[in-house]
Amino acid sequence: MITDALVIGAGTAGLTAGIRLARGGLRVTVVASGEGCLPLASGTIDVLGFAPEAVQSPRGALPGFLDANPEHPYRISGLAGLEQSLAWFVKTTEPLGYHGELSRNQWVPTVLGGLRPTALVPRSMAAADLGAGGEVLIAGIRGFRDFHPALLAANLGRAAAAPAPAIRTRAVELEWPGSAGDMPPFRLARRLEDPEIRRRLAAQLHSQLGDATAVGLPAVLGRERAAEVHADLEQRLGRPVFEIPGLPPSLPGLRLFDCMRRALLDAGGRLLMGSTAISATHHRDTVDSVTITQASRPVKVSTGFVVLATGGFATGGIVRQPDGQLQEPVFGLPVHGLAPGQEPFGDVYLAEHPLDRVGLSTDAEGRPLGVAGGPHAVNLYAAGAVLAGALPWREKSGEGVSLATGWHAAEAILSGRREDAA
Amino acid sequence: MTEALECQLLVIGGGSTGAGVAWDAALRGFQVILADRGDLATGTAGRFHGLLHSGGRYVVRDPAGARECARENVILRRVASAAIEDTGGLFVTTPLDDLDYADRFLAACPAAEVPVEEISPAEALRREPRLTPAVRRAFAVRDGSIDSWKLIWSCARGAEQLGARILPYHPVTAILRDGDRVTGARLHDLRSGDELDVRAECVINAAGAWSGRVAQMAGCEVAVRPGKGVMVAINHRLANCVVNRCHMTGDGDIVVPSHSVSVIGTTDTPVEDPDDIEATAEEVASMMAAGDVLLPGFSRSRALRVWSGARPLLPKTAAAVGDDREVSRSHAVIRHAQRDALGGLISIAGGKLTTFRLMAKDTVDAACAELGVEKSCTTAETPLPGSTGSNYYRLPDHQADFEKGRADNPMICECELVSQADLLEAARVHPKGQIDDLRRVLRVGMGPCQGGFCAFRIAGLLHGHGAYDRTEANATLRAFVQERWKGQRRVLWGQQLRQARLDTWIFQGVLDIEHLPT
Numbered sequence: 001m002i003t004d005a006l007v008i009g010a011g012t013a014g015l016t017a018g019i020r021l022a023r024g025g026l027r028v029t030v031v032a033s034g035e036g037c038l039p040l041a042s043g044t045i046d047v048l049g050f051a052p053e054a055v056q057s058p059r060g061a062l063p064g065f066l067d068a069n070p071e072h073p074y075r076i077s078g079l080a081g082l083e084q085s086l087a088w089f090v091k092t093t094e095p096l097g098y099h100g101e102l103s104r105n106q107w108v109p110t111v112l113g114g115l116r117p118t119a120l121v122p123r124s125m126a127a128a129d130l131g132a133g134g135e136v137l138i139a140g141i142r143g144f145r146d147f148h149p150a151l152l153a154a155n156l157g158r159a160a161a162a163p164a165p166a167i168r169t170r171a172v173e174l175e176w177p178g179s180a181g182d183m184p185p186f187r188l189a190r191r192l193e194d195p196e197i198r199r200r201l202a203a204q205l206h207s208q209l210g211d212a213t214a215v216g217l218p219a220v221l222g223r224e225r226a227a228e229v230h231a232d233l234e235q236r237l238g239r240p241v242f243e244i245p246g247l248p249p250s251l252p253g254l255r256l257f258d259c260m261r262r263a264l265l266d267a268g269g270r271l272l273m274g275s276t277a278i279s280a281t282h283h284r285d286t287v288d289s290v291t292i293t294q295a296s297r298p299v300k301v302s303t304g305f306v307v308l309a310t311g312g313f314a315t316g317g318i319v320r321q322p323d324g325q326l327q328e329p330v331f332g333l334p335v336h337g338l339a340p341g342q343e344p345f346g347d348v349y350l351a352e353h354p355l356d357r358v359g360l361s362t363d364a365e366g367r368p369l370g371v372a373g374g375p376h377a378v379n380l381y382a383a384g385a386v387l388a389g390a391l392p393w394r395e396k397s398g399e400g401v402s403l404a405t406g407w408h409a410a411e412a413i414l415s416g417r418r419e420d421a422a
Numbered sequence: 423m424t425e426a427l428e429c430q431l432l433v434i435g436g437g438s439t440g441a442g443v444a445w446d447a448a449l450r451g452f453q454v455i456l457a458d459r460g461d462l463a464t465g466t467a468g469r470f471h472g473l474l475h476s477g478g479r480y481v482v483r484d485p486a487g488a489r490e491c492a493r494e495n496v497i498l499r500r501v502a503s504a505a506i507e508d509t510g511g512l513f514v515t516t517p518l519d520d521l522d523y524a525d526r527f528l529a530a531c532p533a534a535e536v537p538v539e540e541i542s543p544a545e546a547l548r549r550e551p552r553l554t555p556a557v558r559r560a561f562a563v564r565d566g567s568i569d570s571w572k573l574i575w576s577c578a579r580g581a582e583q584l585g586a587r588i589l590p591y592h593p594v595t596a597i598l599r600d601g602d603r604v605t606g607a608r609l610h611d612l613r614s615g616d617e618l619d620v621r622a623e624c625v626i627n628a629a630g631a632w633s634g635r636v637a638q639m640a641g642c643e644v645a646v647r648p649g650k651g652v653m654v655a656i657n658h659r660l661a662n663c664v665v666n667r668c669h670m671t672g673d674g675d676i677v678v679p680s681h682s683v684s685v686i687g688t689t690d691t692p693v694e695d696p697d698d699i700e701a702t703a704e705e706v707a708s709m710m711a712a713g714d715v716l717l718p719g720f721s722r723s724r725a726l727r728v729w730s731g732a733r734p735l736l737p738k739t740a741a742a743v744g745d746d747r748e749v750s751r752s753h754a755v756i757r758h759a760q761r762d763a764l765g766g767l768i769s770i771a772g773g774k775l776t777t778f779r780l781m782a783k784d785t786v787d788a789a790c791a792e793l794g795v796e797k798s799c800t801t802a803e804t805p806l807p808g809s810t811g812s813n814y815y816r817l818p819d820h821q822a823d824f825e826k827g828r829a830d831n832p833m834i835c836e837c838e839l840v841s842q843a844d845l846l847e848a849a850r851v852h853p854k855g856q857i858d859d860l861r862r863v864l865r866v867g868m869g870p871c872q873g874g875f876c877a878f879r880i881a882g883l884l885h886g887h888g889a890y891d892r893t894e895a896n897a898t899l900r901a902f903v904q905e906r907w908k909g910q911r912r913v914l915w916g917q918q919l920r921q922a923r924l925d926t927w928i929f930q931g932v933l934d935i936e937h938l939p940t
Contacts, residue, residue: 040924042932112878112896114938145832145842148882154892158939182832247875247928314923320915322710322721343703345914349907349929350900350936393931 003029003270005413006290006303008277008330009317010036012399013384014309015260016085016406019092021305022267024414029301030264031275031292036257037315037385042118042245043219043252044125045089045098045403047082049105049117049396058119058400059083059102071357071389074397076366077404085407086120086400093259095227097123107131109216111147111246113155117396122252124221124230127214127240130156133165137212138244139205142173144183146247147218149173172208174201188220189251192229202236209237219243219252226255277330280306287377290330305379307409308368309402312359312385312392320344320355328360328386333368333376336361336388352394359388365412366405381409425618427587429455431789432607432622434594434636436462438570438775440628441577442782442801448584449804450786450797455620456578456586457609459593459632461859463574465696466630467775468862469731471653471687472680473664474498474506474566475776477536478513479671482526487752488534491776495564497802498779504809505572507816509679511565511664512546515558516715519669524559527668538563550661552717565664567680569815570775571862576806583807591854592618597625597640597767604640604758604766613854624789627769631696631732637769642762646771648696648732651688652705654913657724657870659817660684660717667716674712681865682817682838683726686713696732706912725913726870736772753781755788768792834883835876837869845880849889857881857902870918872906874925878933896938903929 007018010032022028048058048065055061062079066072074082083102090098100106100120106129107115121128130136138156140149153171160167176183177200191197205215215233221243222229233241245252264271272294281289281300289302308330310317318335319327324344326335337358338344344355360368360382363375370376383405385392392398431447433440436458444456458464476495477488499506515524531538539562546560547553578588592609598619599605606621627636627644637644659679667675673689686709693699706728713720736754753773758764770785783799790797805811824839831841848863849855857873857880860866866880867873877899885895914922929935 040927110932110934112882112933112935112938114934116934116937143830143832145834145879145883148879148886151882151885151892151895154885155896155939158892245932247878247932248924250932312923313919314927316920320919322707322915324915345911347908347911349904393927394936396931398931 001029001299001301003027003301003303005029005305005307006031006301007307007309008290009309009311009315009384010257010261010271010273011038011309011311011315011384011402013402013406014307015264016089016403017307017309017383017410018269019260019263019267020088020407020410021413022264022269024410028264028269029272029303030269031272031277033274033276033316035273037311038253038257039249040314041250041253041399043122043250043256044108044118044245045086045100045120045399046117046396047086047102047119047400050394052394055117056105057103058105069389071361073387073390073401073405076362076364077408081408081411082400082404085403088407089403090120092263093256096255096259097126099123099126105131109152109156109159109244111152111218111244113152113159115159119400122255124219124226124243124252126242128216128242128244130160130167131164133160133167134214135168135212136214136216137205137208137210138169138171138216139208140171140173140218141176141183141188143176144188144218146185147244152244170208170210170212172205174204185218185220185249185251186223188218189223192220193222193225195232198229198232198236202233205237209239212239214240214242216242216244219245219250221251223251223255223258226251280331282377285377286379287331305413306381307406308380308382308386309384309406310386315385317386318359326358331376331380333360334371335359352391356391356394357389360386361388366409381412383409425616426621427455427618428621429453429587430623430793431455431626432457432620432624433626433628434607435465435628435630435633436574436578436588436590437465437628437630438463438467438574438778439630439770439773439781439785441574441581442778443626443628443770443785444581444586444588445577445806446782446786446799446801447789448581448586449800450790454581454586455589455622456581457589457592457594457607457620459591461590461862462578462588463571463862465632466731466733467570467574469729470570470651470775471676471678471685472567472569473676473678473776474568475774476511476563476565477534478511478527478531478538478561478563478565479666479676481530481534481536482523483670485530485534488536490752490780492535492537494777494780495566498568498776499566500811501779501801501803501805502568502573502576502809503811503813504806504815505569505576506814507567507679508814509565509567509663511563511666512550512553513561513563513666513668514546514553514716515560515668516554517556517558518715519667521558523670524668528561536563550663550665552660552719553665554716554718559668561668565666567664567678568775569681573806575863576808580807594636594639597636599640602763602765604764623766624792625767626785626789627767628785630734630771633734633769633771640758640764640767642758642764644756644769644771645737646734647737648693649735650691650693650699650730651733652701652709652728652730653685653687654706654709654728655680655726656684656686656720657726657918658684660720660723665716674709675716677713677716682869686720690733693732699730699732700908701728701730701912703912724870724916724918726872726918727909728912729909734771734773753777753784755784757788757792759792766792834879835864835866835869837871838865840864840866840876842883845883846887849884849887853889856898858905867902867906870921872910872922872925873902874921874928877902893940900935903935
C-alpha cells in the first residue's frame with residue numbers, strides 16, 4: 001500500500017491532520033484500531049479551563065500559562081496556531097454548529113451538576129452556558145442509569161460561584177414510552193429520531209416548564225438526525241433545549257467523529273478502521289514505511305509523511321510495562337516525563353501524579369525526539385495526547401491541544417512541500 | 423450526649439470472629455451487642471485471599487492445625503454453603519519444589535483427617551490447563567473459595583434475627599470498669615457523633631489484629647503480633663480450583679478463584695501497626711513473579727488490585743522467631759479473670775477464617791464459664807441464614823439470577839452484574855451505607871473498571887431515592903473513588919492502566935468531581 005501521508009489514530013488530532021492534509025492535495029490514509037477516543041469525550045472543545053485556577057478567558061490566560069509551562073504542547077502551535085485551528089474546526093464541523101470564543105470560556109453543566117469551562121460547544125449545547133445564571137429545568141428519563149436529574153439539579157443550583165448570578169433549577173423524570181429496561185445512550189438516541197416519541201416526551205414536559213428559560217436533557221438527542229431532533233424539541237417546548245453529556249459512549253462525541261470522518265472522506269482521504277500500526281522501517285533520517293494490521297495480517301504502507309496521533313495511556317499510544325518501562329509501541333520513541341525509578345502515582349487520586357504529564361517530547365516543529373536527542377525522523381510528526389507536558393482532564397485542554405497540534409502537523413507537512421515545490 | 427444500652431455479651435470486633443461469636447451467643451440465647459470501629463468485615467477477614475482451607479497447607483508442619491481445618495471445612499460446607507464455592511483444590515509439585523516433600527505431604531494427610539487423592543500430572547493439566555506443564559506430582563484436596571463478606575453478614579443477620587444488635591462505625595473509646603470487673607465499654611457513634619455506653623455482663627475482645635489495643639484499654643495485655651499478608655487480584659479466573667504449591671509454605675504459593683477473579687497470596691511480614699500495611703512495589707513484583715511458577719504467564723496477566731491483611735498471629739513462645747509461618751495459627755481464648763484477675767473480659771486471638779466457628783465456640787464456652795451458666799453450642803448443626811447445606815455459590819448462577827427480570831431492571835455495575843433492584847435492596851438493608859459499604863455487600867466497583875461507571879450511577883440513584891442528600895452523595899462518591907485508588911496504584915500497567923486512565927477521563931474530565939459545588 002502506498003500513501004503520501006499516513007495518520008495513525010482517528011481522534012481529534014488524527015482526523016484534524018488527516019482532513020487538512022487531504023484538502024492540501026495529499027493522498028491520506030488514516031488508520032485507527034477503533035473508533036478513536038471521540039465516543040469517550042463530551043463533544044465540547046476544551047482549550048484551557050484551569051491553570052490551575054479557573055480560567056475565564058483562554059486567550060488572556062495562555063501567554064502566562066505557557067510561560068509557566070514551557071514544555072506544554074501549546075508551545076508547538078502557539079496562540080496564533082491555536083486560533084487558526086479553532087476557526088478551521090468551526091468551519092469543518094459546520095453541520096454541528098460549534099460556537100464560542102477563545103476570549104470567553106462557557107460554563108456548561110456536567111452530568112453531576114458541576115460547571116465545567118469549555119471554549120466551543122455544538123449547537124445542541126448552545127443554551128448550556130450557565131455562566132450568567134438562569135432558570136433551568138433538568139429533565140431525566142426514568143430508568144436511564146446514566147442521568148440522575150435530582151442530584152444534577154441539586155448540585156447545579158449551588159454551582160455558580162459568587163458573585164456570579166444564581167442558577168435556579170428544578171428536576172423532573174420523564175416516563176419513557178415503552179420498557180424502561182437497560183437503555184444504552186445509542187438506543188435512546190435512535191428512538192428519539194422518531195417524532196412520535198418526541199411528541200410524547202414534550203407533552204410530559206409541557207406542564208412542568210414553569211418559568212424555566214431552558215431545558216437540560218441527557219445528551220441522547222439523536223445521532224444522524226440530531227439537528228432535527230434538537231430543533232423539533234426546542235420548537236415543541238418553545239424555549240432553548242440543551243444536552244448534558246455524560247458517561248461514555250457519548251453521542252456528542254460520536255456525532256463529532258461522524259462529522260470529521262465525513263469531512264476526511266469528502267476530501268478524498270481514506271480511513272482504515274480496525275487497523276493498528278505495529279512497526280516502521282526507516283531509510284536514513286526518514287520513515288519510509290509503517291506496517292499496519294489489516295484483518296489481523298501485517299500490511300506494509302509506504303508513506304512520505306507520518307502523523308502519530310495515537311493518544312496517551314487511555315488509548316494505547318503510550319504503554320507502561322509491568323516492570324515500569326514506558327513505551328511508544330509503533331516507533332519505540334523515548335517517553336519523557338518520569339525520572340528512572342520515580343514513583344508514577346501518588347496517594348491522592350485527584351491530585352496530580354508524576355505519570356500525568358508523560359509523553360513524547362518534540363522539536364519546535366512537533367517532530368518527536370528520538371533516542372539520540374534530535375528528531376527521530378524528518379518526516380514524522382506527533383500530535384494530540386501522545387505528547388508530553390499537558391494535563392488534558394485537569395486543565396480542560398484535551399481537545400484544544402489535539403486540534404492545535406494536529407492542525408500544526410499538517411501545516412508543517414504542507415508548508416514543507418510548498419517549499420520543496422518552489 | 424451519652425446514651426446507654428445493656429446486654430449480656432458485648433462483642434468488640436465485627437470480623438469473622440466477632441460475627442461468629444455474636445451468632446453463636448445469640449443461638450445460645452444470650453442478649454448480644456456487637457460493635458466495630460468501621461463496617462463489618464473491614465479488618466483482616468475482608469482482606470484475605472478467600473481460601474476455605476482443606477488443611478493441606480498445614481499437614482506437614484502443624485498436623486493439629488490441619489485437623490482443625492479439615493473438620494471445620496466439613497462443618498462450614500454444611501452450615502455456610504451459600505458463602506462457599508466448592509472449587510476443590512490442587513497441591514502441585516513444580517520443578518522448584520522438593521519431591522520428598524510430596525511424599526511427606528501425602529503421608530501426613532490421613533493422620534490430619536485431610537482427604538487427599540493423588541492424580542496424574544496429565545489429569546491435573548486436564549482440570550487446569552493453565553497449570554505449569556512441568557508439574558511433577560499433583561494432589562486433589564477439598565479446598566474451597568469462601569466469601570468472607572457473605573459469611574460475616576449472614577452471621578450478623580442471623581444474630582440480629584435472634585435479637586442481637588449490630589453497631590458498625592462504633593469504635594470503642596474506653597473499657598468501663600468497676601474495680602476488678604469490666605462492666606462494658608464506651609462507644610463513639612461515628613455517624614451521629616454521640617457517645618454510647620454499653621453495659622454488659624461480659625465483654626468479648628474479638629478485635630483480631632487490633633485486640634492488643636482493646637486489651638490495653640482494659641489495662642491488660644494480649645500479645646497479638648500483626649503479620650502483613652499481600653494479595654493481588656487478577657481480572658480472570660486463571661484456574662477454577664485453588665492451586666497450591668506442594669512445599670513448605672512460602673510467598674505467593676497459592677492462587678484462589680474468587681467470584682470472577684483469581685487472587686494470589688501471600689506474604690508474611692511482621693508489622694507494628696495493623697493499620698499501616700500498604701503493599702510495596704517490590705511485594706507486588708514478587709507476587710506476580712511467584713505466580714508464574716504455578717501458572718506460566720501469570721505475571722503478564724491483568725492485575726486489578728493489590729491489598730494487604732493483618733493476620734492476628736499469636737507467638738507460641740518467646741522463642742518463636744525467624745520465619746513467621748512457624749508461628750502457630752491456632753487460636754487462644756484468654757479469660758482475663760484468671761490471668762489478670764479482671765472479671766468480665768475475655769479475649770480471643772489468633773486463628774484463621776476457616777476455623778472462625780470453632781474460635782467462636784471456644785470463646786462463648788469461656789463466656790458461659792465466666793457467667794456461670796451452661797448453654798451448649800449449636801453452630802455446627804444450625805445453618806446460617808441463606809445456607810441449606812447444599813446451595814454452594816456457583817459463578818454462572820449469578821448470571822442466571824441476573825438475567826431474570828432484567829428487562830425492567832437496569833444494570834448498575836456491568837463488571838459484577840449488579841442491578842438497580844439489587845442496589846436499592848442493599849441500600850434498604852444498610853440505610854446509612856456509604857458506596858464502599860455497599861461494595862462489600864454487592865461487589866460493586868470490584869471488577870475491571872474499579873467503579874469508573876457504577877460509582878456515579880450509585881450516587882445518583884441513591885440520592886434520587888432519598889438515601890443520600892446532595893452533599894452526602896458527593897462526599898461518598900469522592901471517598902469511594904479515593905478508596906478504590908489505594909489498591910490500584912501499585913498494579914497499574916498495560917491494559918489496566920489504560921482502564922484507569924479511562925476512569926480518570928470520566929471522573930476528572932466528564933464528571934469533574936474535583937470541582938463539584940460544596
